[in-house]
Amino acid sequence: MATLNSKIPEGPLSEKWTKYKASQKLVNPANKRKLDVIVVGTGLAGASAAASLGALGFNVKVFCIQDSPRRAHSIAAQGGINAAKNYPNDGDSVGRLFYDTIKGGDYRAREANVYRLAEVSNSIIDQCVAQGVPFAREYSGYLANRSFGGAQVSRTFYAKGQTGQQLLLGAYSALSQQIKAGTVKMYARKEMENLVIIDGKARGIITRDVKTGEIERWFGHCVILATGGYGNVYYLSTNAMNSNGSAAWQCYKKGAFFANPCYVQIHPTCIPVHGDYQSKLTLMSESLRNDGRIWVPKKKEDAEAIRKGEKTANDIDEQDRDYYLERRYPAFGNLVPRDIASRAAKERCDAGYGVGTGKAVFLDFKDAINRLGKDKVEERYGNLFQMYQKITDDNPYETPMMIYPAVHYTMGGLWVDYELQTTIDGLFAAGECNFSDHGANRLGASALMQGLADGYFVLPYTVQNYLSAEIYNAPIPTTHEAFDLAEKEVNEKIAKILSVKGNRTVDSFQKELGHIMWEKVGMGRNKEGLTEAIPMIKALKEEFWKNVRVDEANECMNPELEKALRFADHVELAELLAMDALQREESCGGHFREEHQTEEGEAKRDDENFMFVGAWQYKGEGSEPELHKEDLNYEFIKVQQRNYK
Amino acid sequence: MDFTLKIWRQENAQAKGRFETYKLTGISPDCSFLEMLDILNETLINDNIAHPVVFDNDCREGICGMCGLYINGRPHGPDDGVTTCQLHMRRFHDGDTITIEPWRARPFPVIKDLVVDRSAFDKIIQEGGYISATTGGVPDANAIPIPKQDADEAMDAASCIGCGACVAACKNASAMLFVSAKVSQFALLPQGKPEAKKRVVKMIKKMDDLGFGACTNTYACEAECPKSIKRTNIARMNREFICSKLTSSEE
Numbered sequence: 001m002a003t004l005n006s007k008i009p010e011g012p013l014s015e016k017w018t019k020y021k022a023s024q025k026l027v028n029p030a031n032k033r034k035l036d037v038i039v040v041g042t043g044l045a046g047a048s049a050a051a052s053l054g055a056l057g058f059n060v061k062v063f064c065i066q067d068s069p070r071r072a073h074s075i076a077a078q079g080g081i082n083a084a085k086n087y088p089n090d091g092d093s094v095g096r097l098f099y100d101t102i103k104g105g106d107y108r109a110r111e112a113n114v115y116r117l118a119e120v121s122n123s124i125i126d127q128c129v130a131q132g133v134p135f136a137r138e139y140s141g142y143l144a145n146r147s148f149g150g151a152q153v154s155r156t157f158y159a160k161g162q163t164g165q166q167l168l169l170g171a172y173s174a175l176s177q178q179i180k181a182g183t184v185k186m187y188a189r190k191e192m193e194n195l196v197i198i199d200g201k202a203r204g205i206i207t208r209d210v211k212t213g214e215i216e217r218w219f220g221h222c223v224i225l226a227t228g229g230y231g232n233v234y235y236l237s238t239n240a241m242n243s244n245g246s247a248a249w250q251c252y253k254k255g256a257f258f259a260n261p262c263y264v265q266i267h268p269t270c271i272p273v274h275g276d277y278q279s280k281l282t283l284m285s286e287s288l289r290n291d292g293r294i295w296v297p298k299k300k301e302d303a304e305a306i307r308k309g310e311k312t313a314n315d316i317d318e319q320d321r322d323y324y325l326e327r328r329y330p331a332f333g334n335l336v337p338r339d340i341a342s343r344a345a346k347e348r349c350d351a352g353y354g355v356g357t358g359k360a361v362f363l364d365f366k367d368a369i370n371r372l373g374k375d376k377v378e379e380r381y382g383n384l385f386q387m388y389q390k391i392t393d394d395n396p397y398e399t400p401m402m403i404y405p406a407v408h409y410t411m412g413g414l415w416v417d418y419e420l421q422t423t424i425d426g427l428f429a430a431g432e433c434n435f436s437d438h439g440a441n442r443l444g445a446s447a448l449m450q451g452l453a454d455g456y457f458v459l460p461y462t463v464q465n466y467l468s469a470e471i472y473n474a475p476i477p478t479t480h481e482a483f484d485l486a487e488k489e490v491n492e493k494i495a496k497i498l499s500v501k502g503n504r505t506v507d508s509f510q511k512e513l514g515h516i517m518w519e520k521v522g523m524g525r526n527k528e529g530l531t532e533a534i535p536m537i538k539a540l541k542e543e544f545w546k547n548v549r550v551d552e553a554n555e556c557m558n559p560e561l562e563k564a565l566r567f568a569d570h571v572e573l574a575e576l577l578a579m580d581a582l583q584r585e586e587s588c589g590g591h592f593r594e595e596h597q598t599e600e601g602e603a604k605r606d607d608e609n610f611m612f613v614g615a616w617q618y619k620g621e622g623s624e625p626e627l628h629k630e631d632l633n634y635e636f637i638k639v640q641q642r643n644y645k
Numbered sequence: 646m647d648f649t650l651k652i653w654r655q656e657n658a659q660a661k662g663r664f665e666t667y668k669l670t671g672i673s674p675d676c677s678f679l680e681m682l683d684i685l686n687e688t689l690i691n692d693n694i695a696h697p698v699v700f701d702n703d704c705r706e707g708i709c710g711m712c713g714l715y716i717n718g719r720p721h722g723p724d725d726g727v728t729t730c731q732l733h734m735r736r737f738h739d740g741d742t743i744t745i746e747p748w749r750a751r752p753f754p755v756i757k758d759l760v761v762d763r764s765a766f767d768k769i770i771q772e773g774g775y776i777s778a779t780t781g782g783v784p785d786a787n788a789i790p791i792p793k794q795d796a797d798e799a800m801d802a803a804s805c806i807g808c809g810a811c812v813a814a815c816k817n818a819s820a821m822l823f824v825s826a827k828v829s830q831f832a833l834l835p836q837g838k839p840e841a842k843k844r845v846v847k848m849i850k851k852m853d854d855l856g857f858g859a860c861t862n863t864y865a866c867e868a869e870c871p872k873s874i875k876r877t878n879i880a881r882m883n884r885e886f887i888c889s890k891l892t893s894s895e896e
């Protein structure tokens with residue numbers, strides 16, 4: 001049985017990556033052309049990896065489910081990207097970014113990976129500027145920065161409220177250049193449905209063409225998964241409609257360990273739920289917390305009057321407002337990390353101080369508008385204010401926004417070692433779909449950093465190191481029996497779904513699953529709820545296979561079938577998520593077990609027993625998965641209670 | 646709210662399409678346009694009326710550019726400055742008849758129902774919509790200061806989401822607004838200068854080759870752009886093009 005070997009290079013933290021690069025094996029240019037690399041996903045991690053590996057000379061095939069690689073959901077990231085440039089001269093450094101990320105992740109991330117992330121962060125900014133990413137600038141012509149949750153320095157680079165869009169379009173342009181050069185072949189509207197393993201190594205994938213339903217086989221000397229997170233298991237989330245955890249789940253079922261599935265980030269500033277027809281939740285960037293102040297009424301009567309529509313926010317006097325984050329966490333105020341801000345909002349609403357439907361708090365820009373002027377606020381957040389107004393029909397320049405937490409990001413994902421390789425040889429995972437850098441909670445503006453770090457600056461080295469041993473292996477024809485078998489599994493799954501001909505739509509199942517997950521495996525979890533959730537999820541899975549209705553055929557564009565294929569995986573993933581949450585008898589970061597809290601209601605970690613990465617191994621249908629533990633050894637950082645007071 | 650929906654149905658690229666009419670009742674005014682279509686699809690499936698209507702969408706927050714419906718004769722519908730996914734039913738009147746079609750443009754063939762193939766846009770970008778900076782070996786990000794105004798203008802041009810509304814709005818199916826936004830972004834930045842001349846010529850040629858029409862200065866594109874991309878970008882591209890032709894030493 002494989003024990004987890006994280007393959008962290010020896011030596012002091014600050015020298016590990018340099019040493020790795022110096023000793024890593026290379027592939028000569030003539031051989032690179034003979035090596036096939038498959039990249040699944042074209043978000044920041046996938047597009048940047050494909051472009052960089054293509055530029056190195058490898059033969060890259062890249063796949064996405066949308067009509068164009070530019071649609072990947074990285075595009076929706078608003079706030080910014082962190083780097084340790086220290087341009088504002090406010091005391092930032094690689095060491096501090098490293099420390100903040102580890103602390104923000106509640107001491108549940110691997111030191112060596114996080115240090116490398118901080119180390120390459122500066123190169124990302126250089127790269128993006130060279131590509132023509134129009135970051136915000138000061139009048140001097142130099143780059144502007146702002147601050148984000150969990151940090152006391154200004155290290156976030158941004159492009160209005162559309163940073164993800166600009167970075168993704170940068171990576172997409174680099175990808176386009178390689179497509180034109182012929183080093184990268186782009187396959188859009190194809191969804192990965194299975195992983196092909198030959199002699200223990202990842203050797204290809206099976207895709208379904210969403211336009212024609214055609215099942216196709218693709219060979220690669222290695223496979224890189226960059227397919228994002230699994231937040232849509234919760235149905236309502238800030239993820240795009242097509243974001244899904246299916247590809248990662250297929251790899252799990254083929255032997256890749258799944259790490260920390262219970263670490264789910266609930267983002268504090270989203271537009272609240274307002275109806276059961278709702279299909280997704282919209283995020284209001286964390287950057288708003290730079291200037292917006294979060295509050296609820298101090299008096300329950302006021303909260304109730306607001307809920308009934310008898311009073312508005314503007315009727316509440318200053319002394320009757322409870323700026324609860326500033327009250328509880330004076331040092332960080334409104335800029336505490338996301339998990340803390342989310343729980344504090346839930347606490348106030350559960351206690352009866354919520355506004356709107358009762359599940360909302362105010363985010364108020366009155367003071368910012370008085371201090372900076374409306375123009376300045378508009379320049380900083382104009383597009384977000386407009387977006388808010390379009391959705392809610394309220395004008396945030398006049399009345400405070402209403403916000404509530406929503407599922408946003410998954411820190412858990414496929415287990416990877418220092419080289420971003422999973423427990424399957426030749427299968428790499430990058431960006432949100434791996435578990436690697438954020439521990440139990442991700443800091444704002446760090447997802448973009450990680451996606452691009454993995455794609456531009458880590459995988460080009462580590463994948464090459466792996467491929468150096470592959471130069472003697474000719475491509476395996478896709479007529480190999482392993483491809484037959486993998487394709488057969490896909491065909492059977494599709495046939496099975498189509499044959500059910502039941503009475504319920506896929507959405508109704510996904511909504512029900514989301515409801516179970518949000519209520520019992522959401523922001524506050526406890527043993528009772530989790531033990532109830534697991535059989536409920538199992539029962540739902542059973543019902544799905546008996547009662548789902550997908551009536552159109554496979555051979556055409558059939559979104560219902562796509563959704564059904566994903567749901568079949570999501571319902572299984574949900575169960576593992578709940579099991580992991582049950583297993584982790586502590587509170588840390590985004591994982592809050594109500595049994596484990598301090599008297600003031602703060603998360604209480606149990607470092608004695610839970611300072612490990614929980615990596616699950618699939619043991620076959622009907623058997624319990626096995627939990628493996630990778631101990632986290634903090635050699636360089638002193639582990640402390642997280643304190644933002 | 647109640648609506649009568651006249652929706653374009655077409656099995657595949659070869660099939661002949663037609664309008665089908667569906668009635669929908671009890672829709673909340675806070676419901677988004679695409680959520681309204683979700684509800685329609687639920688009804689079509691549950692009541693065994695027809696196959697669900699297929700339409701492209703992903704982020705549902707106006708940034709990915711995947712959605713795009715021609716609603717009552719306007720790309721992205723009656724609201725200004727938003728994509729289809731950001732349109733809400735409160736913009737309509739109770740009892741309205743709403744006509745929903747795919748983008749109509751020769752370079753964007755229909756795949757099914759309301760879904761079109763916009764890969765022509767990717768092909769144009771591949772001709773030169775980038776700065777050839779391969780990974781690594783680039784200077785420090787602050788090595789070259791860029792005047793704030795240029796950076797801001799470049800950002801405005803770069804906000805294009807590639808949805809194709811400009812093409813759908815244009816009677817000639819011209820892609821000038823889309824192409825000029827990308828050309829402008831790079832023309833405004835010092836990093837984009839070395840390749841500027843080649844870029845504009847190649848991208849315009851590709852656009853013509855792919856069957857997009859010419860610009861006859863009607864600017865329906867600007868009026869219908871959900872991201873308010875300005876027509877000044879077209880002027881800038883034309884200048885770049887002429888200047889490139891005048892100073893070109895090759896060919």
Ligand code: FES
Pocket residue numbers: 701702703704705706707708709710711712713728729730731
């Ligand atoms: S679905 Fe992304 S812009 Fe409308």
